[in-house]
Structure formats: C-alpha cells, structure tokens
Amino acid sequence: MGRDAHLAGRRTALRDVRGALPHLGYVQVKDIASAEDTTPLPLGAGVLPLAECVEVLSRHGWDGWLCWEYEKRWYESAAELPGLLGAGREHLSRLLNESA
DSSP: OOBOOOOTTOHHHHHHGGGGGGGBSEEEEOOBSOSSOOOBOOTTSSSSOHHHHHHHHHHTTOOSEEEEOOOGGGOTTSOOSGGGHHHHHHHHHHHHHHHO
C-alpha cells in the first residue's frame, strides 16, 4: 500500500517528491483560487502548478492513481462537483497525454 504526500503547490515540493514516488500509491490533485483563498476551483482554473506536478510524475515513471480532491464540503460557495466532473477528467487526461 502506498503512502501519500502533500505538495501544497510549492516548487520545492515538486523537486523533493522524486524520492517518494516509488512509495506513492496515489496522488491527489486540486486547484484553488490563491494562496490566501483556498476555495476549490475546477481543475486548471486556479493557481496550482498541476501541469508541472503531472509532468514530474510522468517523467519519473510513476504509475499510480491520480485523484481529484474537491473540498466543496468546507466551502459553501464552491461549485457543485457533479457538473465539474467531465471537464475535470478531460483536463487530467490532457495533462497526462501531454506529459507522456
């Protein structure tokens, strides 16, 4: 069973995660409005470096589950998840294909 790591969108975390890759069974991604406003947004609509994260995973041969973490429960004003799922899946698929 893999362990999880929290990148929190920091560039140093992208560099440091390489050593953990063989031990990660899954990686959760999300997007947020800003460092000060962590309201969840549709994937690709926020400030987190999702493309860079996926690129690091792909470049180092990581082969695990990539999951979307959406925290609507704690953010009343966030959009409802069901309406975002199709576009979120397409965005992650595009990132994975571009980094392959």
